[in-house]
Amino acid sequence: MTKNARALEEDLSKARLRLWLRLLKLTQGIETDLRRKLREHHGTTLPRFDVMAALARHPDGLKMSELSSYLKVSNGNVTGIVDRLTQEGLALRISVPGDRRAQIARLTPRGRETFDSMAAEHEAWIDTLLSDLGSEDITTMATLAERVLAKEGTYEHP
Amino acid sequence: MTKNARALEEDLSKARLRLWLRLLKLTQGIETDLRRKLREHHGTTLPRFDVMAALARHPDGLKMSELSSYLKVSNGNVTGIVDRLTQEGLALRISVPGDRRAQIARLTPRGRETFDSMAAEHEAWIDTLLSDLGSEDITTMATLAERVLAKEGTYEHP
DNA sequence: GCTTGAAACTTCAAGCTTGAAATAAATTCC
DNA sequence: GGAATTTATTTCAAGCTTGAAGTTTCAAGC
Numbered sequence: 001m002t003k004n005a006r007a008l009e010e011d012l013s014k015a016r017l018r019l020w021l022r023l024l025k026l027t028q029g030i031e032t033d034l035r036r037k038l039r040e041h042h043g044t045t046l047p048r049f050d051v052m053a054a055l056a057r058h059p060d061g062l063k064m065s066e067l068s069s070y071l072k073v074s075n076g077n078v079t080g081i082v083d084r085l086t087q088e089g090l091a092l093r094i095s096v097p098g099d100r101r102a103q104i105a106r107l108t109p110r111g112r113e114t115f116d117s118m119a120a121e122h123e124a125w126i127d128t129l130l131s132d133l134g135s136e137d138i139t140t141m142a143t144l145a146e147r148v149l150a151k152e153g154t155y156e157h158p
Numbered sequence: 159m160t161k162n163a164r165a166l167e168e169d170l171s172k173a174r175l176r177l178w179l180r181l182l183k184l185t186q187g188i189e190t191d192l193r194r195k196l197r198e199h200h201g202t203t204l205p206r207f208d209v210m211a212a213l214a215r216h217p218d219g220l221k222m223s224e225l226s227s228y229l230k231v232s233n234g235n236v237t238g239i240v241d242r243l244t245q246e247g248l249a250l251r252i253s254v255p256g257d258r259r260a261q262i263a264r265l266t267p268r269g270r271e272t273f274d275s276m277a278a279e280h281e282a283w284i285d286t287l288l289s290d291l292g293s294e295d296i297t298t299m300a301t302l303a304e305r306v307l308a309k310e311g312t313y314e315h316p
Numbered sequence: 317g318c319t320t321g322a323a324a325c326t327t328c329a330a331g332c333t334t335g336a337a338a339t340a341a342a343t344t345c346c
Numbered sequence: 347g348g349a350a351t352t353t354a355t356t357t358c359a360a361g362c363t364t365g366a367a368g369t370t371t372c373a374a375g376c
Contacts, residue, residue, distance in 0.1 A: 027182060
């Protein structure tokens with residue numbers, strides 16, 4: 001009893017859906033864990049951590065719009081998070097000479113310190129959570145993920 | 159110049175972190191896409207869709223607590239989403255005979271219809287988004303994801 | 317110069333999310 | 347049977363998130 005091409009396509013579609021659900025379960029599970037750890041160990045949240053990580057990678061700061069496109073979140077969103085980080089003394093806004101519309105967000109020295117200590121732990125957490133993956137597994141998975149990502153950019157939304 | 163064991167461990171840790179960031183980018187990218195499509199095509203949201211999918215898989219309904227543990231979200235969260243689905247006539251609450259504390263959430267017939275039409279499209283979207291993965295790739299990736307997930311459950315949070 | 321349009325942000329309302337506190341009902345333990 | 351505990355759920359405040367609408371500033375075209 002061999003299947004025809006149509007049936008095989010349907011099987012493949014179902015398999016892709018199952019894989020998607022599994023990937024979702026994986027990343028959401030890890031994210032939930034990270035959220036809890038960030039809260040319990042550092043009294044912060046994942047969005048704050050993400051913004052600080054972005055700013056840490058760009059020591060000269062990022063414009064608000066660069067920040068939101070880098071993190072793939074809305075403009076209004078980063079406004080709020082940077083507001084709170086600023087209130088807490090972890091970030092600050094600098095005006096851009098020559099463009100009075102723009103603002104550059106930067107970490108304060110204390111923000112930098114805070115982030116560095118969190119980042120070290122963060123890496124250790126991920127290391128533990130993914131410890132069942134060896135060097136080869138990592139390469140395999142990263143390659144496949146990259147293949148999907150490469151397409152994603154070019155995919156126009158119908 | 160061979161590296162010692164310590165240096166290799168560090169490389170591996172960094173590689174795991176990079177993989178994690180890539181997986182995150184992948185799932186978040188797809189999720190963003192799904193959100194937009196659900197909104198534009200069906201005027202709904204991903205959380206609503208997730209709840210409806212869970213209820214669709216359990217035609218006899220789920221207790222609120224079962225629903226929240228199934229979806230891995232907080233109790234209070236599903237209360238709100240089921241409230242809104244109920245307001246929209248897509249779900250309803252049934253009291254459990256013999257336990258006046260509990261409530262069972264179910265899809266209404268209209269909820270079921272609505273979900274079925276969304277689900278068909280949803281599968282097609284995923285199929286397109288993951289179309290670069292063939293049968294073998296899917297198996298590989300699913301197996302690796304499963305390996306991490308298997309551990310995740312047993313991992314006690316320190 | 318002036319107007320028109322684009323760009324950079326912020327504000328806003330609505331909904332999602334969480335963890336903690338509150339309520340109510342069932343169960344367990346004397 | 348009554349007290350203490352556990353279980354099921356809702357409520358609540360705070361924060362995250364989005365898309366849309368609004369403000370201010372810059373850039374182009376005339």
